[in-house]
Amino acid sequence: MAKRVLMTGNEALGEGAIRGGCDCYFGYPITPQNELTAYMARHMPDHDRTFIQSESEIAAINMVFGASVAGARSMTSSSSPGVSLKQEGMSYLAGCCLPALIVNVMRAGPGLGDITPSQADYFQATRGGGHGDYRTVVLTPATVQEMHDFAAEAFDIADRYRNPVMILTDGRLGQMMEPLTLWDKEAAPPAKPWALTGAAKRIKRTIRSYYAGRVPENNARIQATLRKIEQNEVRFETYMMDDADIMLVAFGTAARLCRGAVDCVRADGIRAGLLRPQTVWPFPHEAIAGYCDQLKTVLTVEMNAGQMVEDVRLAVEGRTPVRFYGTIGGDVPSVADVVEQIRLLTTGSES
Amino acid sequence: MAKRVLMTGNEALGEGAIRGGCDCYFGYPITPQNELTAYMARHMPDHDRTFIQSESEIAAINMVFGASVAGARSMTSSSSPGVSLKQEGMSYLAGCCLPALIVNVMRAGPGLGDITPSQADYFQATRGGGHGDYRTVVLTPATVQEMHDFAAEAFDIADRYRNPVMILTDGRLGQMMEPLTLWDKEAAPPAKPWALTGAAKRIKRTIRSYYAGRVPENNARIQATLRKIEQNEVRFETYMMDDADIMLVAFGTAARLCRGAVDCVRADGIRAGLLRPQTVWPFPHEAIAGYCDQLKTVLTVEMNAGQMVEDVRLAVEGRTPVRFYGTIGGDVPSVADVVEQIRLLTTGSES
Amino acid sequence: MSEIALYTRPQSLEDVSMHYCPGCGHGIVHKLIAELMDEMDLRDKTVAVAPVGCSVIAYEYWDVDCTEAAHGRAPAVATGIKRFRPDAFVLVYQGDGDLASIGIAETIYAANRGENFTTIFINNTIYGMTGGQMAPTTLPGQVTTTSPTGRDVATMGYPIRMCEIYDTLEAPSFIARTMLDSPGGIRKTKTLIRKAFEAQVAGQGFSVVEILSPCPTYMRMDPIQAMKHIKDKVSEYFPVKIFRDRTAE
Amino acid sequence: MSEIALYTRPQSLEDVSMHYCPGCGHGIVHKLIAELMDEMDLRDKTVAVAPVGCSVIAYEYWDVDCTEAAHGRAPAVATGIKRFRPDAFVLVYQGDGDLASIGIAETIYAANRGENFTTIFINNTIYGMTGGQMAPTTLPGQVTTTSPTGRDVATMGYPIRMCEIYDTLEAPSFIARTMLDSPGGIRKTKTLIRKAFEAQVAGQGFSVVEILSPCPTYMRMDPIQAMKHIKDKVSEYFPVKIFRDRTAE
Amino acid sequence: MAKATKNSTRARTFRIKIHKDFCKGCMLCVEYCPKDCLAVTTDRLNAKGMPFTECVHPADCVGCRACTTVCPDAVIELFEITDEDTDG
Amino acid sequence: MAKATKNSTRARTFRIKIHKDFCKGCMLCVEYCPKDCLAVTTDRLNAKGMPFTECVHPADCVGCRACTTVCPDAVIELFEITDEDTDG
Amino acid sequence: MSHHEVIFSGSGGQGLMFLGKVLAKLALDAYEHVTFFPSYGAEVRGGTSNCQVILSATPIASPVVEHASAMVLMNQPSVDRFLPQLPAEGMAFVNSSLASAEGDNVVLVPASDIALELGDVRAANVTIFGTFLSQVPIIDKAVALAGIQAVSKRKGDKAVEINTRAFERGLEFLTAAAK
Amino acid sequence: MSHHEVIFSGSGGQGLMFLGKVLAKLALDAYEHVTFFPSYGAEVRGGTSNCQVILSATPIASPVVEHASAMVLMNQPSVDRFLPQLPAEGMAFVNSSLASAEGDNVVLVPASDIALELGDVRAANVTIFGTFLSQVPIIDKAVALAGIQAVSKRKGDKAVEINTRAFERGLEFLTAAAK
Numbered sequence A, B: 001m002a003k004r005v006l007m008t009g010n011e012a013l014g015e016g017a018i019r020g021g022c023d024c025y026f027g028y029p030i031t032p033q034n035e036l037t038a039y040m041a042r043h044m045p046d047h048d049r050t051f052i053q054s055e056s057e058i059a060a061i062n063m064v065f066g067a068s069v070a071g072a073r074s075m076t077s078s079s080s081p082g083v084s085l086k087q088e089g090m091s092y093l094a095g096c097c098l099p100a101l102i103v104n105v106m107r108a109g110p111g112l113g114d115i116t117p118s119q120a121d122y123f124q125a126t127r128g129g130g131h132g133d134y135r136t137v138v139l140t141p142a143t144v145q146e147m148h149d150f151a152a153e154a155f156d157i158a159d160r161y162r163n164p165v166m167i168l169t170d171g172r173l174g175q176m177m178e179p180l181t182l183w184d185k186e187a188a189p190p191a192k193p194w195a196l197t198g199a200a201k202r203i204k205r206t207i208r209s210y211y212a213g214r215v216p217e218n219n220a221r222i223q224a225t226l227r228k229i230e231q232n233e234v235r236f237e238t239y240m241m242d243d244a245d246i247m248l249v250a251f252g253t254a255a256r257l258c259r260g261a262v263d264c265v266r267a268d269g270i271r272a273g274l275l276r277p278q279t280v281w282p283f284p285h286e287a288i289a290g291y292c293d294q295l296k297t298v299l300t301v302e303m304n305a306g307q308m309v310e311d312v313r314l315a316v317e318g319r320t321p322v323r324f325y326g327t328i329g330g331d332v333p334s335v336a337d338v339v340e341q342i343r344l345l346t347t348g349s350e351s
Numbered sequence C, D: 001m002s003e004i005a006l007y008t009r010p011q012s013l014e015d016v017s018m019h020y021c022p023g024c025g026h027g028i029v030h031k032l033i034a035e036l037m038d039e040m041d042l043r044d045k046t047v048a049v050a051p052v053g054c055s056v057i058a059y060e061y062w063d064v065d066c067t068e069a070a071h072g073r074a075p076a077v078a079t080g081i082k083r084f085r086p087d088a089f090v091l092v093y094q095g096d097g098d099l100a101s102i103g104i105a106e107t108i109y110a111a112n113r114g115e116n117f118t119t120i121f122i123n124n125t126i127y128g129m130t131g132g133q134m135a136p137t138t139l140p141g142q143v144t145t146t147s148p149t150g151r152d153v154a155t156m157g158y159p160i161r162m163c164e165i166y167d168t169l170e171a172p173s174f175i176a177r178t179m180l181d182s183p184g185g186i187r188k189t190k191t192l193i194r195k196a197f198e199a200q201v202a203g204q205g206f207s208v209v210e211i212l213s214p215c216p217t218y219m220r221m222d223p224i225q226a227m228k229h230i231k232d233k234v235s236e237y238f239p240v241k242i243f244r245d246r247t248a249e
Numbered sequence E, F: 001m002a003k004a005t006k007n008s009t010r011a012r013t014f015r016i017k018i019h020k021d022f023c024k025g026c027m028l029c030v031e032y033c034p035k036d037c038l039a040v041t042t043d044r045l046n047a048k049g050m051p052f053t054e055c056v057h058p059a060d061c062v063g064c065r066a067c068t069t070v071c072p073d074a075v076i077e078l079f080e081i082t083d084e085d086t087d088g
Numbered sequence G, H: 001m002s003h004h005e006v007i008f009s010g011s012g013g014q015g016l017m018f019l020g021k022v023l024a025k026l027a028l029d030a031y032e033h034v035t036f037f038p039s040y041g042a043e044v045r046g047g048t049s050n051c052q053v054i055l056s057a058t059p060i061a062s063p064v065v066e067h068a069s070a071m072v073l074m075n076q077p078s079v080d081r082f083l084p085q086l087p088a089e090g091m092a093f094v095n096s097s098l099a100s101a102e103g104d105n106v107v108l109v110p111a112s113d114i115a116l117e118l119g120d121v122r123a124a125n126v127t128i129f130g131t132f133l134s135q136v137p138i139i140d141k142a143v144a145l146a147g148i149q150a151v152s153k154r155k156g157d158k159a160v161e162i163n164t165r166a167f168e169r170g171l172e173f174l175t176a177a178a179k
């Protein structure tokens, strides 16, 4: 096994992005992702790459847009209120078919809320918080290793489809340290025959989402790409699902807790299992649907008031009861809390 | 019948807001809602009320926030890209439990897109495009009369629940003229014992979404309000549903077209009906579910790539096949297009 | 025998301990504002707007009506308040990240419209709340977590001088920069805040006082050094002066 | 017998009719830019950024690589482009609503960082594209759809003078205001744009030319009157001059 | 390359070429031509459906370039007619 | 209301009152007291767990208010002790 | 007939929006449902502009005309764009001063010439509107004239006079021509 | 035992984060799974700060300690906050120079006093860490010492020396006390 190092999730993500070939990072301070910005401030210059602390989140996402236009692998990171400010820019990235990486280290909202961990930006991330028909590929790491790996891979996905990719995580994963093995592949960005480089020896190129009278065409092109992504990029992991009759569905921090809870209740003979989406868009609808026959219940666990549970319901379509357990406003359930929920379900009285 | 006047949807909306007691309007130009801003510029000063053309959409939503803090009935309007910029501010309004009216006269996205009519901001409007767990009441007028009436009523709803309300419409409804009867009730804003007025003769008040360690409490309060809204404020209209075995679900401009299509196919003996949500959050889940038994198919028609259809599926939960017909990027279906879709469904070959 | 009170804790300051670090300029300015609220009888009609920054919970310290505002948007929020309640005394309190970076548009535009409220601008050359990142006002060469080898003006730009920008606008009635470098500087600061408040009370439109202020924690100095640093280094780049004063007119 | 071409349509201008209204200043400046691209041999390395405004489809008129940008954000987009491609010639074209209202933060910050690109700023005192609303630069008293009784400076503020704001910053290398008031003014404008381009080519950092420009449609005048109005009224409020010129240094 | 000699006392002759379908009849060239060489049609429209400029007094043109400078649509091109041969 | 007479030649006496639990031991008052009346504890902590100011030489205080002015936490109050009666 | 769909199209300055609005407004008493829909978008700056008016006894699904009962086309681009969509039972009124068109249900009216003759070319719209109403009597002619006069009043007595004569010339145009 | 959950808590300057990170880092070879979790949020400015380290053979569900095996508590607020959560089978190491605590499984170490005696009060953390490892040998002592020395080196030879002695004094503290 390669040497393991200990890093915070935020720093591991930053290092992953650098190894994934990130050319330009633009960001504005906000807790709980400041370690990521600081990491990039320290390390991007070492690699002769661009780091800018921008004047605002809006400037950052539009700098990302510009760098991407020019062919760079570019990224920004922020946390919930800052990501809300980026919604127009994200819609422009999607509308102009530009690859980019956006990181949301979620905190409690709405409003200023608190800097405590949360998963309450799920809808915003998966449904396009910006205007218009678009989607962002949304990766949801659950370990520091995945923070690192997903960041490195995100650029490949973004470039492959010319579509923005988001990493959706929270302050607990961002600020905890865990061992990880560093990515050691060579970043290999594809040629970008659409990028703006100056039109020497060729006809000019234009990057735009506005085409008088031809916006439906542009939309159709985007929709076709999204269908491809849905086919190819769904990622998830299952745990103890072979004989499970109760399936937990959870992502990120909540999924870790659920895994712990599955271990606990298995010890008591409860046949619980876990399906952990690693992408929440595209969402593992089919995988979930595939388990319906063997299940008595589905329990969705989220650190929000019930968001991903809609995707679970859309997957299950009434074939199995779908229950929800969530904590709001920055509270994080303990493993014991989840265990209790499972027990309640399996003994009949439900939450 | 009271005297009817002819107005554009945008102007009728503005006049409705004024009659509903709008104290302050803040906006930034964007097509296709400029007639509304211009109307307010002309008429708010007549009533000694505040009109400001702000420096940006972000400034506008935060001015709305300030006026609401001070106890005013305040509003802003914009169109898709501008509404994306307001997402942080909307989350703050919701997090601070402040009433306000936000109007989105949707246009084609993503990105700059086009100024043609669209319904592609449905997810953003209904799922909270901003960060955190919140919802906005979303009214979806289908006539110029409703543009007017909903604007007038929106302030009452917002004040009743201390929650922002959105009117979600499009450029076709905004720019067409239709006759309407003007609202003639006296606006009666409730007392606002929470508003900031200067603390003379009382203890001070604070408006905030941040409470160190007590954000979960604040979230719970918001969630409780949202449950109340779900109970009390669902609005919809049905047409020809008594004996229908195919139900169209559509809102706004698309719903008008569907109504026309229902008339057409009824002439041929096809038993089609229409359910038209007038609020898309809260969504008429129960009403839709209630029809499932009598239906062979549900056809959702939207001017987007398929957004409200998720809510319809969540309501139907697999009991009836749910089909979708949509146009993207600013295309608007004709009545004939919808008729064709119904015919395809009823003759077996589906879209 | 009896006692005459020469200085007591201001009434408008809540009787709680503030969360600021030892020697933080926010505390000093909070106190001055509370003193002026008492002296000018403003408490009862004040509506304050707190920023997002270390002073985010200023509402826990002043005994006045107060609202939160999104990061940088306090001037827009104050505009909404003041337009609806022209008789209220509206106080906006902002840090340098809040006012000069993310919120630069809102403050310039409120100033340009001559909105009749007062902005107290705490320039501590750093983002305090988020842990010491570079601010728009960070000095050349100053080390922060996002300028780890010191602010390099060639790639990160120069410190922004807000008063000089306000001074290009027609509408503002009072624009001054002052510093918390000593008891004398603090007294002077209070005089200028008073003038800014008077401008608002007289309906003269936008007034602003920029206060060069110590953040011992992220200036990486003890509180005494930080105060001296304000005078020696910070005020060198940011000249302390009254840029405009229409209160006399 | 033979002919010498004294003026022909610039190569870098596409051979299509522009959608601007008769007499619009955008057309004039597009042409000047295209002429300079030809003369300075810039076409091959140019990456342009179009604004949101009447000139939103500038990319259909210049024969260069060009991208869209969200309303007001062109300077941020240009920053991203130029940092990744320092050898590109980056041209930002913005209207007064785009640059001075919604986008004021981005332009000030790009200028302050001394980003090495050139901004051409079309100040026509109006929001053209959206149908004639008040711009930050609309003159006092000027009638627009959102100032139907004329801009009232007491509630709507004064026209913003961007060059004066840029001039408070350290980094910009070239700042000038000029006007399209006559063939002479147009020639002068071209000279200044050339200087701004030269500043970028020499790596001197942010350069900007503000151009007082006719919008006959929403100035509610015929094109000839509009040009005269620029000289008589617009330039009275916005002094035409070179604020800074480091190209000589 | 041959040049028109600036200090030639001989009257110089110029040719104005108009891309008539780009013209929008804004009248700016007409206004600023010091020699009143140009006029906008009142009886005919171009392909855009707009009146357009014509050079009605070509002989009067002094090649001052006011028209080419002021035209927002780059409609007008200007040539000098010389007796000399140009090489290429 | 009675006032301490400014031009009295008699030495004036002052009392410093310290809200010790608000003090953070920042030393600013100590630094700026011209008479070195104040000192911060080195052996005791207040309820916040921080060292705090004490008036160690009360008699030397000249009532200059440097300490009350500079203190970021409004910890220090200052009173003048007079022989006269005050009415209310 | 209780359902009419009318398209008015021409160049920017020809006053088509004016006609559409007048028609829609005057129809308020006679029709339960009325819509007026302006063209907008990229077309606004230069080129043609059009508006569409629908009058109906039943709710109007789309304000965009799908089956025109009549068209008023004031210039060639308008003819080129809309005439092909004219249903067999519809009628088109074409300003023959500026455009040419053919067809059984096409009425040619030299509206600009007539208006010029009356002293103001801008009255071409009112002229052709007269002819239109003479053939497609969807609102009362007297009401229409009164309405046009009321709106013209803002522009002064002279405008009222010219528009009145233009409307009457238009109304009589076909009868006069037939004579 | 293959699962350990440790809480380190004290005031800002007491070097608790340092201890937690050293432990987590040194445990990398011996444990497949390791988490280190700092407290953050409102607590950061003043007051207590804490970090939590979990070492395990199996995946760690939550980096937040639910069943502490051990606690190192450096001041009174830390004792007040965490000691009540100590399970019966856990052990707490309390800096008795600054805090008092009682209980069967509480070990009192006058760490600040010892460190002061050694010449630098800041070595209190390393001192108590020694005692902790003497009782809860979750990582090898020699490895721990070497690790501390390596990190101390950045602060100079003097720091290495003091920390070495502090660690040893801590390690021996209970045996010495028992004597």
Ligand SMILES: Cc1ncc(C[n+]2csc(CCOP(=O)(O)OP(=O)(O)O)c2C)c(N)n1
Binding pocket: A028, A029, A030, A031, A057, A081, A082, A085, C052, C053, C054, C055, C071, C094, C095, C096, C097, C098, C099, C122, C124, C126, C127, C128, C129, C130, C135
């Ligand atoms: C939209 C948004 N972006 C970023 C933040 C994070 N944030 C909180 S305070 C702050 C900066 C504070 O700096 P300053 O205004 O100088 O105040 P100080 O703490 O120095 O007093 C930032 C960036 C936020 N809360 N919201």
Ligand SMILES: Cc1ncc(C[n+]2csc(CCOP(=O)(O)OP(=O)(O)O)c2C)c(N)n1
Binding pocket: B028, B029, B030, B031, B057, B081, B082, B085, D052, D053, D054, D055, D071, D094, D095, D096, D097, D098, D099, D122, D124, D126, D127, D128, D129, D130, D135
């Ligand atoms: C976020 C956003 N807000 C508003 C608009 C609408 N909009 C388009 S152009 C424009 C202003 C154009 O004015 P200016 O920049 O002065 O350019 P001009 O048309 O005068 O050349 C506005 C407000 C938009 N497209 N996006």
Ligand code: SF4
Binding pocket: C019, C020, C021, C022, C023, C024, C025, C026, C054, C124, C128, C129, C214, C215, C216, C217, C218
């Ligand atoms: S970090 Fe700086 S500004 Fe914030 S409270 Fe501490 S000293 Fe004050």
Ligand code: SF4
Binding pocket: D019, D020, D021, D022, D023, D024, D025, D026, D054, D124, D128, D129, D214, D215, D216, D217, D218
């Ligand atoms: S509206 Fe004004 S700026 Fe826009 S194209 Fe027309 S004249 Fe030019």
Ligand code: SF4
Binding pocket: E014, E016, E032, E033, E034, E035, E036, E037, E038, E060, E061, E062, E063, E064, E065, E066, E067, E068, E078
């Ligand atoms: S070149 Fe001069 S003289 Fe000749 S047509 Fe043009 S403006 Fe007139």
Ligand code: SF4
Binding pocket: D023, E022, E023, E024, E025, E026, E027, E028, E029, E030, E040, E052, E053, E070, E071, E072, E073, E074, E075, E076
């Ligand atoms: S200036 Fe150009 S567009 Fe205008 S009339 Fe003359 S040739 Fe035509």
Ligand code: SF4
Binding pocket: F016, F032, F033, F034, F035, F036, F037, F038, F060, F061, F062, F063, F064, F065, F066, F067, F068, F078
């Ligand atoms: S009042 Fe002056 S002399 Fe007295 S303690 Fe305070 S600083 Fe010292």
Ligand code: SF4
Binding pocket: C023, F022, F023, F024, F025, F026, F027, F028, F029, F030, F040, F052, F053, F070, F071, F072, F073, F074, F075, F076
């Ligand atoms: S200045 Fe105030 S907080 Fe600082 S040591 Fe003195 S009394 Fe304490």
Ligand SMILES: [Mg+2]
Binding pocket: C053, C095, C096, C097, C122, C123, C124, C125, C126, C127, C128, C135
């Ligand atoms: Mg600061």
Ligand SMILES: [Mg+2]
Binding pocket: D053, D095, D096, D097, D122, D123, D124, D125, D126, D127, D128, D135
């Ligand atoms: Mg403009």
